[in-house]
Amino acid sequence: MAGGYAGKFLRVDLSKGSWDDFTIADDVLRQYIGGSCLAAKLFLERYPIEADPLSPENPLMIMTGPMVGSGFPGTSRFSVCAKSPQTGIWAESACGGTFGPELKRAGYDGIVIEGRSEKPVVLSIIDSKIALSDASSLWGKDIYEATDELKAADRSIKALVIGPAGENLARIAAIGNDKGHFSGRAGLGAVMGSKNLKAVLVKGNAGKAPKADDDAFKTAMKAAMQEIKESALAEGLHMMGSDANMDLGMVTGDVPVKNWTSGGEFDLANSLSGPTMREKYLTKAHACTNCPIACKRVVKVEDGPYTAEEGPGPEYETCAVFGTMLMNPDLTAVIKANELCNRYGMDTISCGSAVALAMELFEKGTVTKEQLDGLDLSWGRMDSVLELVKKMAYRQGFGDILADGAVHAARRIGGDAIDAVVHVKGLEAPMHDPRGFHGMGLAYMMSNRGACHLQHFVLATEQGMASWPQLFDMKDDYQGTTSEGKAALVYNSENYGILANSLAICHYVAYSIKPETLRDAFNAVTGFGFTFTDLLSTGMRDWTLKRGFNNLLGISKKDDILPKRIMTALDTGGAAGSVPDVDLLLKEYYELRGLDERGFPKAEILAVLGLDDLKARLYQ
Amino acid sequence: MPIKAMTQEWMDAYKAAIQADPDYRNIAKDWEGSVALVVNPDPSKNVPEPIYLFMDYWHGDVGEFVVCDKAKAESARFVMTGDYARWKQVAFKELDATKALLQGKLKMKGDLPYVVRNIKTVNKVIDILGKVDTLWPDDHK
Numbered sequence: 118m119a120g121g122y123a124g125k126f127l128r129v130d131l132s133k134g135s136w137d138d139f140t141i142a143d144d145v146l147r148q149y150i151g152g153s154c155l156a157a158k159l160f161l162e163r164y165p166i167e168a169d170p171l172s173p174e175n176p177l178m179i180m181t182g183p184m185v186g187s188g189f190p191g192t193s194r195f196s197v198c199a200k201s202p203q204t205g206i207w208a209e210s211a212c213g214g215t216f217g218p219e220l221k222r223a224g225y226d227g228i229v230i231e232g233r234s235e236k237p238v239v240l241s242i243i244d245s246k247i248a249l250s251d252a253s254s255l256w257g258k259d260i261y262e263a264t265d266e267l268k269a270a271d272r273s274i275k276a277l278v279i280g281p282a283g284e285n286l287a288r289i290a291a292i293g294n295d296k297g298h299f300s301g302r303a304g305l306g307a308v309m310g311s312k313n314l315k316a317v318l319v320k321g322n323a324g325k326a327p328k329a330d331d332d333a334f335k336t337a338m339k340a341a342m343q344e345i346k347e348s349a350l351a352e353g354l355h356m357m358g359s360d361a362n363m364d365l366g367m368v369t370g371d372v373p374v375k376n377w378t379s380g381g382e383f384d385l386a387n388s389l390s391g392p393t394m395r396e397k398y399l400t401k402a403h404a405c406t407n408c409p410i411a412c413k414r415v416v417k418v419e420d421g422p423y424t425a426e427e428g429p430g431p432e433y434e435t436c437a438v439f440g441t442m443l444m445n446p447d448l449t450a451v452i453k454a455n456e457l458c459n460r461y462g463m464d465t466i467s468c469g470s471a472v473a474l475a476m477e478l479f480e481k482g483t484v485t486k487e488q489l490d491g492l493d494l495s496w497g498r499m500d501s502v503l504e505l506v507k508k509m510a511y512r513q514g515f516g517d518i519l520a521d522g523a524v525h526a527a528r529r530i531g532g533d534a535i536d537a538v539v540h541v542k543g544l545e546a547p548m549h550d551p552r553g554f555h556g557m558g559l560a561y562m563m564s565n566r567g568a569c570h571l572q573h574f575v576l577a578t579e580q581g582m583a584s585w586p587q588l589f590d591m592k593d594d595y596q597g598t599t600s601e602g603k604a605a606l607v608y609n610s611e612n613y614g615i616l617a618n619s620l621a622i623c624h625y626v627a628y629s630i631k632p633e634t635l636r637d638a639f640n641a642v643t644g645f646g647f648t649f650t651d652l653l654s655t656g657m658r659d660w661t662l663k664r665g666f667n668n669l670l671g672i673s674k675k676d677d678i679l680p681k682r683i684m685t686a687l688d689t690g691g692a693a694g695s696v697p698d699v700d701l702l703l704k705e706y707y708e709l710r711g712l713d714e715r716g717f718p719k720a721e722i723l724a725v726l727g728l729d730d731l732k733a734r735l736y737q
Numbered sequence: 738m739p740i741k742a743m744t745q746e747w748m749d750a751y752k753a754a755i756q757a758d759p760d761y762r763n764i765a766k767d768w769e770g771s772v773a774l775v776v777n778p779d780p781s782k783n784v785p786e787p788i789y790l791f792m793d794y795w796h797g798d799v800g801e802f803v804v805c806d807k808a809k810a811e812s813a814r815f816v817m818t819g820d821y822a823r824w825k826q827v828a829f830k831e832l833d834a835t836k837a838l839l840q841g842k843l844k845m846k847g848d849l850p851y852v853v854r855n856i857k858t859v860n861k862v863i864d865i866l867g868k869v870d871t872l873w874p875d876d877h878k
């Protein structure tokens with residue numbers, strides 16, 4: 118058996134209340150590695166992709182990778198995958214925290230959950246004993262309450278839990294791991310809710326999966342720790358969290374302002390930034406299992422209208438979406454909004470983006486105070502925002518319209534509301550403005566779960582956090598507001614970066630260490646003996662497989678677009694006057710990726726990558 | 738007439754350029770503290786010894802700007818170190834200083850959150866650096 122793998126997967130049928138183990142052959146693991154790549158392969162092979170995402174036929178997959186549980190920095194991750202109820206296409210949402218390594222310790226590489234339970238249940242895998250137990254008393258409880266209750270008897274249990282948003286099938290619902298880590302994007306909490314699955318608990322006793330070469334692993338591990346120690350990026354993340362980007366990003370034009378209509382708000386950025394959080398509200402830095410960086414924030418707000426007990430603090434994305442996007446300079450209100458989203462189980466990016474849409478429509482008069490049950494949704498009114506967030510989780514009043522995300526909301530509202538939404542393929546964009554970084558615009562267009570900054574390493578390479586000329590041809594410094602040369606950068610950064618979600622390693626760790634170190638650690642764990650070329654080919658297979666999945670669902674070139682708002686230049690800020698050259702980017706990218714004029718992978722590319730089944734389905 | 742880089746005359750010209758910049762005082766109004774640049778030697782580029790430069794910035798004013806010794810450089814609030822070729826790339830705007838820092842091409846000792854918070858000041862002084870008419874060591878005939 119290949120090293121690093123636990124050697125089996127758990128399949129649970131909630132409709133029948135039964136479960137069994139299954140295995141995957143080594144040659145398949147070698148091609149698809151694990152995580153979201155393996156999940157896509159399994160989905161295409163075994164499940165009907167045309168199924169309604171909220172039906173029992175849509176499987177929910179919780180997948181780790183071979184390096185998870187190895188002790189290598191940043192390998193605490195797992196990917197939750199399914200067809201998205203928000204976008205109707207491929208969905209994956211990676212999460213750090215504690216669940217992944219514990220699942221491996223329990224002897225499983227992943228869990229595939231099928232069907233739907235009649236009543237709310239908890240799935241537990243505790244000390245080799247698997248059980249489905251009644252969760253009626255937990256249904257309705259928020260993620261913090263339910264997690265505390267589920268772990269009350271044994272704090273070493275790791276929990277994946279949904280909140281009211283998932284139970285109410287909000288299409289932006291998230292899944293929380295031990296209160297501080299979230300599979301946020303694309304509505305996978307609603308898939309879990311649709312299965313009446315309140316939580317998955319795991320506690321392992323199977324020990325660590327054996328590695329192929331312990332000595333080589335120790336050497337790679339030592340190198341990684343040294344590289345992280347010397348990395349200014351890692352130091353910045355430890356000191357300021359991901360919100361270190363706020364001040365820097367406002368200068369470069371990365372940070373969206375006022376629902377993507379403005380820029381250059383430096384004082385606003387300063388009030389919401391990582392240094393400000395550190396000075397005023399940080400109580401400690403926190404880490405996922407086995408991570409020396411510890412970028413996670415633990416915060417406490419003692420005074421003012423938005424007091425918060427000590428708990429998980431907001432990431433950059435949350436500070437932008439509930440801060441600059443809403444013209445809110447109050448970081449304590451962002452911390453509160455983050456806590457509410459965590460408790461209710463909602464993706465902060467989608468939630469905040471839907472609120473930003475409502476604020477803009479309120480300003481225009483399209484949405485009225487009456488529709489909002491008396492809430493004044495003027496820019497910056499965070500008291501109203503916090504009320505609205507609650508309404509979204511419980512699908513009350515106007516919250517019901519926003520609960521499925523900005524795109525569904527705009528379609529229900531009608532008129533030109535959709536023009537105020539920045540999304541690709543139905544997923545609201547994360548908080549990185551493609552007008553400031555054209556490569557990110559291409560990455561949004563081509564990401565397989567919709568607009569996304571985590572299906573690739575473009576954020577790192579285009580913004581200069583990392584430079585890997587040994588891996589592929591790249592310059593020392595890319596100007597953000599140019600489209601020339603970006604297609605190749607995006608293509609390569611995808612092929613390398615998409616592996617993060619099959620190896621299940623944190624992006625920040627991968628940015629902070631050399632590719633050689635990651636390759637050597639991967640080989641030491643698995644014994645696969647991959648070269649850089651092998652790794653990049655695996656990334657190509659991963660991307661192409663998911664693209665094919667989406668093609669089968671109707672995705673084509675017409676969907677590879679940036680929204681009208683992004684194609685409108687700003688007057689102010691670091692990105693002023695700039696819009697991506699979409700035609701150039703797509704033309705060059707399509708050639709590199711081997712996509713035909715419909716946006717389908719060409720038959721010869723599918724053949725080279727060994728995706729013959731997919732080829733047969735796309736070209737039947 | 739270009740001035741030889743990293744000499745006292747060049748430091749004086751750089752200081753004068755900062756003082757003459759119409760926006761600098763406002764942008765740098767919150768900045769407190771000295772910055773030292775350490776240029777690693779590179780004999781192949783006519784930089785046989787390390788060079789230490791000390792610059793004092795204070796709320797939009799500029800104080801001491803000197804070529805100094807190692808001890809003085811290390812007393813600065815922020816010490817940035819890099820190879821000569823990297824510094825030249827930064828001056829020519831071929832390499833953004835923040836990116837160079839993140840990629841490990843420059844190293845910094847000092848309060849990183851403070852630098853992040855005041856990134857506009859950092860960008861401004863680098864911008865002005867590029868405007869000083871400079872004769873670089875490896876351009877000498």
Ligand code: SF4
Pocket residue numbers: 190191192193213214354403404405408409410411412413623624625626
């Ligand atoms: S860098 Fe942050 S998100 Fe990544 S593994 Fe470490 S603590 Fe978790």
